[in-house]
Amino acid sequence: MVGLDDLPVPVSNETLGRVREALTPSPRTIRNLRKELRQSGLAKLGIALIVGVVLMAAFAPVLAPHNPKNQTLDENQLPPLGFDRKTTNTTTEMVNGSITIVNQTTWVNSTVEHPLGTDSLGRDMLSRTIYGARTSLIVGIVGTSIAALFGVTVGLLAGYYSGRIDDVLMRSADVMLAFPSLVLAVALVGLIGTASLRVPDPFVVVGLTPNMPETFTLPGTVIIVVGLVNWVWFARVARSEALSVRSEEYIKAARSVGASDRHIVLRHVLPNSITPIIVLATIQVAAIILLESALAFLGFSGTTLSWGFDIAQGRQYLSSSWWIATVPGLAIVSTVVGINLVGDWLRDALDPGIEGEGGGP
Amino acid sequence: MRTVSTGRFLLKRAIQGLFVVWGVVTVVFLLRFITPGDPVTFIAPLDASQELRRQIAAELGLDRPIYVQYLDYLTGLVRGDMGYSYISKTEASTRVFARLPATIELAVAATIVAVALSIPLGVISATRRHQPVDYGATLFSLVGISTPNFWLGIMLVLVFAVQFGLFPTSQRGIGSPQIVAELVYVTVQDINLPFVGRPGTGAQLVFEPRMNVSAATDAAVTWLAHITLPAITLGTYFTALITRLTRSGMLEELGEAYVRASRAKGLPESLVRYKHALRNTLAPVITVVGLQLGTLIGGAVITEAVFAWPGLGTELIRAINLRDWPIIQGSLIVIGVGFVLVNTIVDAFQAYLDPRVVAD
Numbered sequence: 172m173v174g175l176d177d178l179p180v181p182v183s184n185e186t187l188g189r190v191r192e193a194l195t196p197s198p199r200t201i202r203n204l205r206k207e208l209r210q211s212g213l214a215k216l217g218i219a220l221i222v223g224v225v226l227m228a229a230f231a232p233v234l235a236p237h238n239p240k241n242q243t244l245d246e247n248q249l250p251p252l253g254f255d256r257k258t259t260n261t262t263t264e265m266v267n268g269s270i271t272i273v274n275q276t277t278w279v280n281s282t283v284e285h286p287l288g289t290d291s292l293g294r295d296m297l298s299r300t301i302y303g304a305r306t307s308l309i310v311g312i313v314g315t316s317i318a319a320l321f322g323v324t325v326g327l328l329a330g331y332y333s334g335r336i337d338d339v340l341m342r343s344a345d346v347m348l349a350f351p352s353l354v355l356a357v358a359l360v361g362l363i364g365t366a367s368l369r370v371p372d373p374f375v376v377v378g379l380t381p382n383m384p385e386t387f388t389l390p391g392t393v394i395i396v397v398g399l400v401n402w403v404w405f406a407r408v409a410r411s412e413a414l415s416v417r418s419e420e421y422i423k424a425a426r427s428v429g430a431s432d433r434h435i436v437l438r439h440v441l442p443n444s445i446t447p448i449i450v451l452a453t454i455q456v457a458a459i460i461l462l463e464s465a466l467a468f469l470g471f472s473g474t475t476l477s478w479g480f481d482i483a484q485g486r487q488y489l490s491s492s493w494w495i496a497t498v499p500g501l502a503i504v505s506t507v508v509g510i511n512l513v514g515d516w517l518r519d520a521l522d523p524g525i526e527g528e529g530g531g532p
Numbered sequence: 533m534r535t536v537s538t539g540r541f542l543l544k545r546a547i548q549g550l551f552v553v554w555g556v557v558t559v560v561f562l563l564r565f566i567t568p569g570d571p572v573t574f575i576a577p578l579d580a581s582q583e584l585r586r587q588i589a590a591e592l593g594l595d596r597p598i599y600v601q602y603l604d605y606l607t608g609l610v611r612g613d614m615g616y617s618y619i620s621k622t623e624a625s626t627r628v629f630a631r632l633p634a635t636i637e638l639a640v641a642a643t644i645v646a647v648a649l650s651i652p653l654g655v656i657s658a659t660r661r662h663q664p665v666d667y668g669a670t671l672f673s674l675v676g677i678s679t680p681n682f683w684l685g686i687m688l689v690l691v692f693a694v695q696f697g698l699f700p701t702s703q704r705g706i707g708s709p710q711i712v713a714e715l716v717y718v719t720v721q722d723i724n725l726p727f728v729g730r731p732g733t734g735a736q737l738v739f740e741p742r743m744n745v746s747a748a749t750d751a752a753v754t755w756l757a758h759i760t761l762p763a764i765t766l767g768t769y770f771t772a773l774i775t776r777l778t779r780s781g782m783l784e785e786l787g788e789a790y791v792r793a794s795r796a797k798g799l800p801e802s803l804v805r806y807k808h809a810l811r812n813t814l815a816p817v818i819t820v821v822g823l824q825l826g827t828l829i830g831g832a833v834i835t836e837a838v839f840a841w842p843g844l845g846t847e848l849i850r851a852i853n854l855r856d857w858p859i860i861q862g863s864l865i866v867i868g869v870g871f872v873l874v875n876t877i878v879d880a881f882q883a884y885l886d887p888r889v890v891a892d
Contacts, residue, residue, distance in 0.1 A: 345548070346555035348823075349868040353830030354848070358864060361852035362567040461680050465834050468682050469849065479680070486686050486838075490694050497690070500683035507678035 200446075200521060207520035217512025224506045228304040232374040232383040235298035236284070239476060240384055243293035248492040250281045251288040251296070256492065288494045290484060296494065300502050303478040305387060306467075307506060310394050311460040317398025318459075319452050322405025327444070329406065330413025331436055341410065344403045352400040352458075353465055359396045360471040366391045367473030390473030393466055397459045408451050412444030446521045453514040457507045464503050478503050542880055549876045556868035560861050561605055565598065574855040575618050592618070609865070615858035624858035627847065628866055635843035637708055638766060639832050641759050645767035646774055653771075654778025655810060658786065669775055676772020681831050685765035685838035692761060702840040705758035706751055714748035716741055766835045770821070770828065777820055781813035815885050822878035829867055 196204070208214050227234060250256045256279040263270050281288065287296040329340040347355075369386040376385075416422060417440065425435050466472050467479030474480070478499035485495025564571065572589050580588075589595045593604065608615065614624035657669035693701040717740040785791065786809050794804045833845030840846070844863050851859035 342548075342551060342555065345552045346559055346868075348826065349552055349556050349871045350559075350864065351826035351828075351830030351833070351867065351871070353827075354833055354845075354864070354867055357833065357849065358563070358852060358860065359567075361849070362563070362569070362855075362860075364568065457678065464680050465682060468680075469834065469837055479682075482680075482683055482686065489686065489690050493690055493694075496683070496686050500680065500687065503683065504675065504679050507680075508674060511674060511678050 204517075204520045207516055211516060211519070213512050214516035217509045217516060220505055220509025221513060224304050224308065224509065227301050228308045230374075231302050231305055232372055232380040235295075235301045235383065236286075237295035237298045238382050238384060239294060239298040239302045241294060243289070245293070246282075246285070246289055247291055247293040248488065248495075249279060249285050249289040249293075250492070251494050251498070252281045252283070252286050254288075254494070255280050258491070287498050288492070290481065290495045291488055291492070296481075296498050299476065299481055300478070300498055302476045303481065303499060303502060304506070306390065306474055306477045307460045307463060307503070309389060310397060310463040311456040313394050314397035314401070314459040314463070315452055315455045317395065318401040318455060319405050319448065321398070322402035322407075323409040323441075323444075323448060325402065326406035326409025326411075327413050327436055327440055330410035331417055331432070331440055333414065333417070337410070340406070344406050347400075347403045350400075352397075353462060355400045356393075356396050356462060356466055357469060357471055359400070360392050360466055363392055363396070365393065365471065365473035388474040388476065390463075390477070393463060393472055397462050397466075401455055401459060401462075404451060404455065405448065408447050409444055412447060413440050416440055416443045450514060450518045450521060453510060453517055457510040457514065460503065460507055460510070538883055541883055545876050545879050549872045552872050553869050556872070557606065557609060557865055558602075560864045560868070561602055563861070563864075564857055569855065571618065571855055571857050605861075614862035614865070617856055617859050619854055619856045624862045627859060628844065628862040631842060631844045631847045631863075632866060633707060633709070634704055634841060635829075635832050635836070635845065638759070638762055638835065638841060638843060639828055641763035642766035642770065642828065642832075642835075645763050646770035649767075650771045650774035651778050651810075651814075654775045655782055655805070657775065657779045658782035659805060661783070666779075669779065673772040673776040673779075676768050677776070679768065681765050681769055682834045682838050684768055685761065685835060688761045688765060689838075699757055699761050702838075703758060704842055706754045708755055711748055711751045711755055714742060714744040714751055762835050762839045762841055765838065766828070766831050769831060770824070773824065774817060774821060777817045778813060781816060782809055785809040785812050811885070815882055818878060818882050818885065822875050822882070825871055825874055825878070829871060 208218075248256060258277055258279060260275045260277050262273050262275065264273055265271075285295050285297065287300065289295055290299070325340050325344070329337040350358075368389040368391045370389055372383065372385060372387050374380045375383050413436075422435060422439055425439060430438075463472070464477065464479030464482070467474075467477040468483045470483065472480055481499040482496045485492070485497070485499070488495050571592070571594060572585050575592075576585050576588055586595070593601060596604075605615070612625055614628065616622065617624050617627060620627070653669050653672075657666045660666050689701050692698045782805075786805075788809075791804055791809055794808060795801070832843065833848065835841065836843045836845040837849065844866065847859060848863040848867075850856075851863065
């Protein structure tokens with residue numbers, strides 16, 4: 172048994188180098204990925220969707236036709252191109268000395284200015300959808316990274332040392348699992364409060380897009396909480412991988428020549444566990460994007476530029492302006508479909524033998 | 533031999549479950565101390581004096597050391613006492629358990645929808661590979677696992693409630709027990725549960741037949757109208773997930789040697805597929821579904837929010853916004869314990885389906 176000071180917690184440059192090495196795919200892996208990509212149209216669609224969303228998020232200030240926060244009240248609830256909205260204008264008129272109420276049906280037409288319509292405060296839906304991609308992607312990627320870092324560390328330690336450390340870590344993972352991640356996230360964000368971080372937008376700082384919001388709001392609490400409620404999945408996968416390799420001959424050999432535990436874990440155990448962790452991470456980005464949208468929908472978010480937030484707003488205008496809730500939802504579905512397709516592609520390419528075997532009669 | 537090891541396996545699971553329950557209770561109790569904000573601030577009037585604040589804290593027992601509060605809470609829980617709501621001053625356990633049936637009803641309805649649709653769909657998809665029905669099922673399951681259920685719920689309301697007026701937009705309307713109540717009126721007299729309540733003569737169920745068939749039918753229609761959209765909203769993700777798992781599991785099993793052997797010896801194809809391959813497919817499917825139970829409960833919370841469904845999730849969110857700690861703690865404990873309980877049952881069921889599980 173080794174002392175706790177050997178645990179690979181402090182991250183040095185050397186450690187980072189090894190992790191980078193572990194993450195570098197082998198030529199065979201790259202061949203498999205290419206082969207699978209050539210054969211699968213769905214994988215290509217997934218990559219196209221993700222590239223689209225990433226570009227939207229990265230160049231939001233350039234792509235958005237309007238400032239997503241600008242309210243133009245006289246242009247509220249404009250329908251998307253190709254649709255119109257019926258409203259009833261009620262006016263009172265004096266006719267022969269008595270007041271009569273006149274109900275007049277008018278049609279609100281769409282404008283090219285707002286191709287996806289506007290919300291109840293006249294904010295441009297297209298611009299809000301483009302900016303929403305930022306929130307979703309940042310929360311998804313940073314949240315997954317937090318979950319992976321924490322979960323993989325715990326899982327590798329539990330699996331590699333097994334015994335009492337394993338018992339303690341895995342029982343606490345069981346306790347975590349007993350709370351659905353959404354319930355835990357709602358409780359934590361609701362109780363801690365929604366702290367947010369305003370990051371200056373580089374495009375506006377440089378002066379390229381002066382009309383866009385100067386800062387972008389990162390929902391800080393949400394990012395940390397979605398990471399913390401999802402680490403268990405990484406811990407489980409990393410642990411079972413570590414358990415399966417720890418009794419291999421080469422690990423014993425490494426130990427017998429006097430390699431430190433940190434060396435063995437980073438050099439041998441982690442690289443051998445990396446494939447399922449990457450596949451899991453991909454799926455987790457999708458899960459966390461869904462989680463973020465749910466939190467924003469319930470009002471537990473630190474930002475108003477979020478797809479889930481817009482859906483919650485649009486819900487109140489369902490009978491008059493269906494697009495306010497519909498458009499951001501379609502954005503979520505396309506993003507998550509894209510990520511799931513890429514997840515399937517990675518799983519099929521990196522883990523041959525799970526699917527594609529067998530076959531019907 | 534098998535029964536003995538299965539029994540030990542279940543006992544071990546139950547003991548593990550108890551430990552997890554204790555962990556759940558402890559985490560939930562500690563939550564109040566690790567999150568910012570003093571509960572008294574939320575209860576006391578804005579201009580309350582220090583004296584009044586101290587008095588409120590003392591009344592709620594919040595001025596005692598943590599371990600005393602912890603032990604007090606634990607002993608209370610064993611007796612089914614979760615404290616009193618800070619806001620309404622009623623018993624927290626009564627409030628929480630009053631909301632539980634609505635959530636269970638929703639979760640069960642969603643599970644029924646999911647299982648009834650997904651397993652046939654997965655099997656058909658696997659046995660008719662590369663045919664339109666397979667592509668359809670694959671597309672459905674891809675979109676199904678990628679759709680946020682609250683948005684799906686809103687879209688269903690938009691189409692079926694707002695546009696066509698086929699279903700009500702929200703609320704529970706009527707509980708399923710009320711349908712039965714129109715037929716048989718059941719009253720419970722003098723409950724005497726261990727640890728709870730006062731000594732009595734024991735629980736007595738009194739049945740009083742009513743047979744209001746038309747009223748029962750009306751109630752059933754109302755119930756069905758209200759639960760259809762929420763059940764589909766909550767069930768779609770699971771339908772998609774189980775379809776996916778069943779399909780890939782069936783494909784894998786159908787390629788196994790025993791399937792070829794069964795076909796070679798002339799067993800009817802239906803027997804090979806449904807008795808052998810499907811049964812072996814279901815065990816891993818149940819494992820994943822058991823692990824995803826949390827998603828079901830989490831999904832119920834948000835589905836309740838969409839449809840104003842008066843369940844535990846609605847109560848929890850309300851309590852979080854008001855910092856009504858006894859209700860927050862009670863709801864979280866019920867959710868956590870419920871998860872552990874159902875998971876243990878799933879494990880037992882799985883051990884029955886696939887005895888190899890016990891060997892691990």
